[in-house]
Amino acid sequence: MASATNKYASMTDRQVCAWALDFHGDWKAELEIVKKEMKRRGTKCHFGSDYYQPAIDAWRSGQHAKALDYARKGAAEGDLDLIYVIGNLHWNDDSPFRKDEEGIKWYTINAEMGDRDGQYQLGLINEKGFRKQPKNYSEAFRLYTLAADQGHEKAHVQLAYLHYYGKGIPKNVAKAKEILLKAQDFNNQYAYSLLGWIYENDESDIGSALPLYTKAAELDDVWSMRRLARTYQYSKSHIDYEKAVFWNEKAMQKGNGIATNDLGDLYENGRGVKQDTQKAIELYMKAIEMGEDFGKISMGGLYERGEYVERDLEKARKWYQDALNSKLSDGHREQAKTFLARVEDAIAAEKLAARYKRDPNRHDVAVIIGNQNYKKYGRDIPDVAPAINDAKQIKSYFTDILGIDPENIIYVEDAKTADLIRIFGNHRSHKGDAYSWVREGKSNLYVYYAGHGAPGDAGDAYLVPTDASADNIEISGYSVAQLYGNLSKIKTRSTTVILESCFSGNSDAGSVITNASPVYMKAQNTDIPTNLNVITAGSANELASWTKDKQNGLFTHYYIKGMSGEADSAEYGNQDGVVSTHELQAYLDDTVTYFAKRHYKREQTVQITLSQ
Template identity: 25%
Template sequence: MPIVRGGLRREIKDDLSKMSIAREEEDFDTAADYAQKLAEGGAVEAQSLLAFFYHNGTGVKKNPKKAFFWAARGAESGDAPAQRLIAVFYANGLGTPKDLVQSVYWNRKAADKKDPYAMINLAVAYENGTGVPADPSAALELYRRALAQGTLVAASAADVQSRVARLEKTLGAAVRPAAAPVVAAPSAAKAPAAPAAPAAPAAVRSDIDELPASRPVRPKAVAVVIGVERYRESLPKADFAAADARLAAEYFKRVLGVSEENLALLVDGRATKSDFEKYFEQWLPNHADKDSEVFVFFSGHGAPDPGKGDAYLVPFDGDPTYIKQTGYSVKRLYALLGKLPAKSVTVALDSCFSGAGGRSVLAKGARPLVTVRTDAPPSRVTVIAASAGDQISNSWPEKGHGLFTYYFLKGLKEKDGDIRAAYDYLKPEVTRAARRSFNSDQEPQWRRGQ
């Protein structure tokens, strides 16, 4: 499994084998020890297993927060069992605030990798209208796909077959004659049963959530996409920022041609200040060369330094009271991007820095509007900002996204990935929508380094 490079490859491979053998022999303490070591080293299989261990209390003390942390690591790396598990956590509020929309998102990612249990969970969501608008036809198709995998345990297969029969009767569909084969139940240590999401109002879904067709991969396209909706400190949520980032990542892959290995997606707990430093200061320079087209997207809170007027992005662990120590300076970001040997760098910021509300936070006791210094980007760097320095960046509940992000992604889709054309489209649309829907001024900005 190509997880690490260089001299560690053999050691990791051997330790993965030892972890697997210990697990098969039900020596869970040993398996957990290996899983912890390997997970910290970046082994995706170990991250996912460690999440299951912390979830079940197998070989370690049960810890929902640690289970969520490691599931998030595995899920973001593309592991289907981890994606299914984190969907369970979001559906039930285990180790993280309850979020049915995120549960659907991760079940869909795992279902796309042909995980039958994720297909079942997603079907239940469509059947009940939990996290998505109710769609019995979509639920029926997902149940059928899960059965067709032929890997469901007997109890799960029987339950799904009864659901299929009920939906076929309701929808008047023809009953499919053949039942899928079943297999023996897995041990409790391998994967917990994935409970169905509880009933809740249907989530908002807009036209941009219908993904565009994929275009050819551009090997030199590189992207860092960040969304911080919830914060470790007691800060207001940046509504829809996590969904903004995940959808932006899909658009960057499909419209701009960024490959999976050239895209870093950082969301909530995986978007700490140290993550910003890692990906902007190490990962990105290692992936960019003189022919690269670099894209950076950030959705979340910004904050000003009230004393100097400098702008900061607020990471998951940021604190506006100590913003110089815990935030990530926009000036620092521009300087780092300017040093890249890339052909071009485009930065899209769905954030604001005035401290007046929207996607902006301010230290307690500071005045509510700070004049933020607008730093010019360096040569070859273009910045598309959601608003001017003294304005706020609005979230748009009607669409389930940031107002800027909604029109930015819609522009990318409709203008075939032409960034300038997308901006020319979005600026008047955002300005009009902000005045019409929020009675506020929000005028996106285009800044290009000379």
């Protein structure tokens, strides 16, 4: 050891810094000797050789041998920058001199002799475990700290990541935020994105997160593009479909598959762009080609829902099964399992329902209303997530099982007050569209409503149009008593009213009534005229629950299944091919009532009242 130290004692600083060029032996042990010698001298290796730029120019032009020659000449003068370049030429994929152990050797020499670039690069290798190198978070933390102390901007950000995720050190979100707040001056995309995530995820402050994500996205950070797109596409508080389209397109251009899939969803539903089913399918397929297998789930959903293509449960089943056979995240795999089970259930139900299909009456009429999107009117009324899907499935039931001509169906999504008056009339006249469409004494009339209901001050029930005001339901709502009264004046063979709603003022989405607690708002049962059949999702003060996946109202889901034959099975009925009221009630008590209690710890009993 002493002789080795004496060997360097007679050398200049630059000669000592160049020690590794012609050294053969245990370079790690020799490096420690050199570090001690430099410490004894109180000097550091220098930067700025005249060979640096020629080496970089040669490297960028693909002349790697020439670049290595220049780098070694500069390193011979003790230039740490060119020692780092030697490391790059041995580490980078595009270099013919790539040899991982040599790259790490030169990075290590560079880092330990005080260069922040080598410290940062070696820190990354230890943190990420590149090229099958063992991960060492503690070593990464040490190296990042050395680089950060010398002002390396990216090293500050990586330190914040280690603090935030607790890798190599105890998790410390506050310390990570402190570092990132200072690092904003660096205009670093990763600093912006992680600080945005801390605001969103740890402090529930999406308002502070969005400007940071935007800054990061403008610096080409794809992850931040995705956070912006998903927020504008799916959040409850910051919906902006045009911005969602913009950022999904940006991320797609960077090769992001899930952004491509989400862009397909926007085209499928006409959000922020003109509705275009073919474009949606092209984007879903492109996402799959990009390796994003969630696109298969999206394709399955397209055929299962049958909104913009012909409903095809067999195709839906195939796509969901293909998704399960692919590489999915745990969450997406559970989704695919749930959707596949639902489709297989629906296929079985359709086969069963064929036995219960009624002979069509060409004069029958149906009114279907699905009120889902309340928030777009800014009236502080929460959305009813499954309402439109419920309405579409009821429409399929009415046409496929009851045999109602689609031309005889009044179908409205997100009905406003004016729509309800136009269809059902008002206190002055019952002669709305429902009256006009019915053939007196020949038509059976079916009315289905999915959406919010709420009580007035006196407890009387109201349907809630999408443009209603939460603080004056009695003025902006549509009275259920008015609905029943007007329908009772229409001369039909029979009139059946089906309400997927509750009138307590509360819902699975939250309270419909402002400045009051629904606990104290006691809704009253509305008197039902004797010539109406009325089926409601629950009694006056019960909540109308949703299925766990929020795809359907619990009542509508099981009402369709029950009326399609399940209620006539041996467990509930006599299997005579007809679902009786008694069988339906027994079935709904065993399904709706049970699952409302099991999933939500609440009471919900479907109410069936028949005409006399």
